[in-house]
Amino acid sequence: MKIQRRFTTAGESVWNTVDWTSRSTKITNADGSIVFEMNNAEIPADWSQLSADIMVSKYFRKAGVPQTQENGTPELNEDGQAVTGPESSAKQVIHRLVGCWRSWGESHGYFDTPEDAESFYDELCWMMLHQVSAPNSPQWFNTGLNWAYGISGPAQGHFVADPETGDVSLADDAYSHPQPHACFIQSVSDDxxxxxxxxxxxxxxxxxxxxGSGTGSNFSQVRGGEEPLSGGGxxxxxxxxxxxxxxxxxxxxxxxxxxxxxxxxxxxxxxxxxxxxxxxxxxxxxxxxxxxxxxxxxxxxxxxxxxxxxxxxxxxxxxxxxxxxxxxxxxxxxxxxxxxxxxxxxxxxxxxxxxxxxxxxxxxxxxxxxxxxxxxxxxxxxPGVQFDTSINDWHTCPKSGRINASNPCSEYMFLDDTACNLASLNLLKFYNSDTRMFDVDSFEHAIRLWTIVLEISVLMAAFPSEAIAHQSWKFRTLGLGFANLGAMLMQAGIAYDSDAGRAVCGAITATLTGRSYAVSAEMAGELGPFDGFAENAEDMLRIIRNHSRAANGIARDSSEYEKLRLAPVPINHALFLDDSININNAGDLLGRAVQAWDEALDLGGRHGFRNPQLTVIPPTATIS
Incomplete structure (x- = not known):
């Protein structure tokens, strides 16, 4: 795949695009006792203290990292062995993640040229350094530890799938295939x-x-109280x-x-x-x-x-x-x-x-x-409630089974024994409050790169069971989302609970999801569609058509929506056309939302899709 540069320049160090400073971080309990403390951590100077605290306390690897002296040479002990300890710089963390993604992508043919791989690396490092985007926590915890530092450990019973055939085997160790997925749905039988x-x-x-991952299961197969047991009782x-x-x-x-x-x-x-x-x-x-x-x-x-x-x-x-x-x-x-x-x-x-x-x-x-x-x-x-009928009406792979459950926060819903790795884009970084413009070009560029990141993460991952390893290889579900919608609307002077707020949210979300599906179809043209696409092609394209209709503003009471008990609320085009939205290029935002779904439908019809599900809106917590 070709990777264009938008934020960086070839030949210039991405690490020089920010100023760096040393920070001390401390996490305490309510009673003042110290949970974690580290001094002289290297952090981008414009990051808040809270951002530094989270990066250092949560995401810095605390052991097994080769240490270096001030001149950059390895630190050795008296026996000439490498001294190991914690990560001490955000550079190390971001490099091990992005470098690992690049390595797996290069080795499996995701980039047309080495220059494309280099652009991929620089653009992602820039976005993470400037807090434009971030992956889910398990990526920060686990990804690249083996690739960057050679960290290994005894196998923990995880399974990995062969990227080409889908054949599943036990992982040889704990880190050469990391666990980057945050969200799992696991089946449980009446046994x-x-x-x-x-x-x-x-x-x-x-x-x-x-x-560091979460999981959900539907326990409805398990028999109720007072039902008979096979052995009596x-x-x-x-x-x-x-x-x-x-x-x-x-x-x-x-x-x-x-x-x-x-x-x-x-x-x-x-x-x-x-x-x-x-x-x-x-x-x-x-x-x-x-x-x-x-x-x-x-x-x-x-x-x-x-x-x-x-x-x-x-x-x-x-x-x-x-x-x-x-x-x-x-x-x-x-x-x-x-x-x-x-x-x-x-x-x-x-x-x-x-x-x-x-x-x-x-x-x-x-x-x-x-x-x-x-x-x-x-x-x-x-309890919360999940609307089972509507969820399954929008299911892209109904021939492969029902959607029965979700992950812990309910943003990911798909087949049992599947997994989803997440990333979020920071909407505040795409909106300029001085010009009241939303940078749609940069937003779509970020969507494309992070869709590729999440797809690469599927092929490098380890999974907790044989069934999940196989299902994840077969279906390759992803979870790209966004954060700080409310803060962006506030800066734009748009009430969150308003027709204008909902219209902007609809256009941004439609652009996110439609563009992700278009990128997935692009990847399918080069790498092939996901293994379960053929049996679900008709249903999946029906779902894409329904999304496209909603983006195009087709009314709920129209007869155009296919096989839905409840039609969706479409984007309100009238608000964009009569200047009701306090964003100067609101019309461009709406146009891109429509275009994204039109392209997704066109490309998907020609190539299929690499992934059946691509976006979620997670509670972003520490990465927002």
Whole structure:
């Protein structure tokens, strides 16, 4: 592929495009105790202290990095061996990531010439140095450690897929194939100890949590309480197993360098244990209240004993009261079908279905269950809801299976046993508040390069199970998104909750996704479409046509949308045409959104697509 330069100049060092400074960083607990501290870290001078703290405390590798002296020569010990220690400069971190992506891309034919590979390297380094974009945290944690420093370690049970054939084998070590994916969806069967079953899932989850990734699963195959077991007796029910998984996730919170375990539990609205699932966290919150308030009524002797034991029970989410109860280590979501919502509206009964024989376990008022869901969410922010029917109506690969679940924050939804690696573009870097112009050319340039980065990351990655390794090779799902939309709208003087705000968001999002699909089709023309494209081609092109119609402003009540129960809200073209949007080149932004989807449809029709899903809007947290 040809890689054009937009931000850099050939022959000039990208590292000289910023001024550098030394910073001291310190992360403390609420009580002032130090969690992490490092002095003299080399950071771009215009980065905020918060950015420096995050880079150094979260993303600097803390061990195994060859150290150098001030003159740049390797530091050796008295035996002549290389001295190792932590990374000490943002240059090292950015170089190991971008250099690793470039190396894998070059070795697998992603660039037409060495000059294109060099342009790719410089442009990405520039964007990361200037905080235009960033990948998800597992890339920062894991990518390039072997490539840049030769860091290795015992294999952790990960699997890798041959880039050409898709044949899956166990990884030889822990780092030559990094784990760059943040988001996983894993299947779980109605089995206790065998592969693919409940206890096996906890092992697969631990493998992900260790390297900073998150995972979600739909547990609806697991039989409900009181359903019969094959060996006689009755099942203890889904909730007993979810509590085990909750405890396992809670134990894997590796502070200082990686984030706490991130976990999603999904359950279909017709599962026999749905009522208990919906109220799970409400019950646990009441237990916390009982512990905290009960502590105040202990006898003087008991209160002294608690003080001697350093036992403090309060409402601090990270305190011992919350650690004592269950359900605190996952996000919970109910999968709602269109039929259920219609039953709510008609005040009908709703059947809960046994998993072992498909018979009705019990019938309950649909509106009553809906009210319980809403009440629980009001009290403790869980469960969330996922609109199963609409999600599957927009599924690009329905011939390969349903979408049953999501990752922990629900931005990634695709087939079971797949993974998604994310990156986000910082919208503030594309908007000039002085000229009130949005730099669409730079935005599309960044979209193209980061789509290529995420695609390369698929071929270099290791995965926690054989099924995920194969599915990820076959489907190659990506997750490019953006950050700071609200801040950009604020600078533009556009209310977030306004028709103009929604129109701008629609145009930016349409440009992001449409351009990513166009780049994916371009890659398919050179590298071939994803392995599952042929069987899903008709459905995928139907989805692309529906996206294109929405970008073109086709009304919801039009008959043009194909096979959708609920038509999308299209971009409101009228607002762009009557100068209602406080961005001087708003018309150009709208035009690019339409053009991106038209090109995606045209190129995809000719070449297919390298990836069935390319964009998400994640909660960007530390990278925004």
């Amino acid at each position: 206790l100890v065998n592969a693919g079953g409940i206890m096996d899932l906890w092992t697969r989850e631990a493998r992900l949590f260790k390297y 009755k099942s203890s029910g889904l909730m007993s197993f979810l509590k085990i998984g909750d405890r396992a996730a809670g134990a894997i919170k590796s502070g200082g360098t990686t984030r706490r375990a991130a976990k999603m539990v999904c359950l279909d609205v017709d599962h026999p244990d749905i009522e208990e699932f919906v109220s799970w966290k409400v019950r646990e919150e009441l237990k916390v209240a009982a512990l905290v308030e009960g502590m105040k009524h202990l006898s003087p002797a008991q209160q002294q004993q608690a003080k001697d034991l350093d036992l403090v029970l309060d409402y601090d989410f990270n305190g011992e009261a919350y650690q004592t109860v269950a359900g605190q280590n996952s996000n919970n979501s109910v999968r709602l079908s269109h039929d259920f919502l219609e039953s709510v509206g008609r005040e009908e009964q709703w059947d809960l279905i046994r998993r072992t024989d498909g018979e009705v376990a019990k019938s309950i008022p649909a509106s009553g269950l809906w009210n319980t869901i809403c009440d629980a969410a009001w009290h403790c922010a869980d």
